[in-house]
Amino acid sequence: MFVGHFAIAFLLWRLFPQVPLPVVLIAVSFPDLLWSLLVPAGVEKVRINPDSPLQKFIVFEKFPYSHSLVLGSVWSLPVGLLIAGLLNTRLVVPVFVAGSASHWLLDTVVHLKDLPVLGFDGDRKVGAGLWKRGPVAFVVEYAFYAIVTLFALSGLSLVYALILGGVFHAINFPSFFGSMRKNSVKSSNGYAGLALLGFGSFTLIASLII
Numbered sequence: 392m393f394v395g396h397f398a399i400a401f402l403l404w405r406l407f408p409q410v411p412l413p414v415v416l417i418a419v420s421f422p423d424l425l426w427s428l429l430v431p432a433g434v435e436k437v438r439i440n441p442d443s444p445l446q447k448f449i450v451f452e453k454f455p456y457s458h459s460l461v462l463g464s465v466w467s468l469p470v471g472l473l474i475a476g477l478l479n480t481r482l483v484v485p486v487f488v489a490g491s492a493s494h495w496l497l498d499t500v501v502h503l504k505d506l507p508v509l510g511f512d513g514d515r516k517v518g519a520g521l522w523k524r525g526p527v528a529f530v531v532e533y534a535f536y537a538i539v540t541l542f543a544l545s546g547l548s549l550v551y552a553l554i555l556g557g558v559f560h561a562i563n564f565p566s567f568f569g570s571m572r573k574n575s576v577k578s579s580n581g582y583a584g585l586a587l588l589g590f591g592s593f594t595l596i597a598s599l600i601i
């Protein structure tokens with residue numbers, strides 16, 4: 392999931408306006424940001440299908456540190472503490488951890504059964520697998536993004552957020568519908584780099600315009 396995560400960031404910002412927007416945007420992206428560093432480091436493993444860009448064919452072989460509910464939340468704690476210390480706002484800690492945990496929760500809707508709960512070998516894995524129905528997943532994710540954002544933002548911020556989410560979601564089109572060409576991403580490191588670029592650029596642009 393991509394844009395859907397950012398709707399929760401807007402919601403957290405609405406509920407806790409003392410926490411700056413870039414912080415909640417980073418919080419909801421945290422598992423994927425961590426993952427995009429752990430894949431090239433060889434700690435976590437993903438296998439892409441060179442013949443298809445569809446999400447359902449991506450095999451997340453191992454990502455217990457970034458994408459387990461418990462271990463992932465444990466990692467988000469020191470980062471939340473660090474940002475809270477820098478900003479001198481204690482509220483950042485629970486909001487950051489909640490934002491990061493929301494990422495896991497939303498990922499369980501779309502991922503195939505590959506998301507660990509605790510984060511150790513032999514762990515139970517969950518995932519409702521909405522990605523198996525690409526076009527449905529495409530509509531559901533943007534509808535979720537739009538509805539939550541409608542509730543969280545207003546005025547020009549709302550308009551900008553809906554357009555920004557729409558543009559990024561449209562860029563993801565081939566991963567839901569397939570494409571005529573083969574997968575343009577050729578390696579797991581390339582896929583991790585793309586995730587870093589996607590989450591990083593959305594966070595940057597949203598921080599500037601919303």
Ligand SMILES: [Zn+2]
Binds near residue numbers: 423
């Ligand atoms: Zn994720």
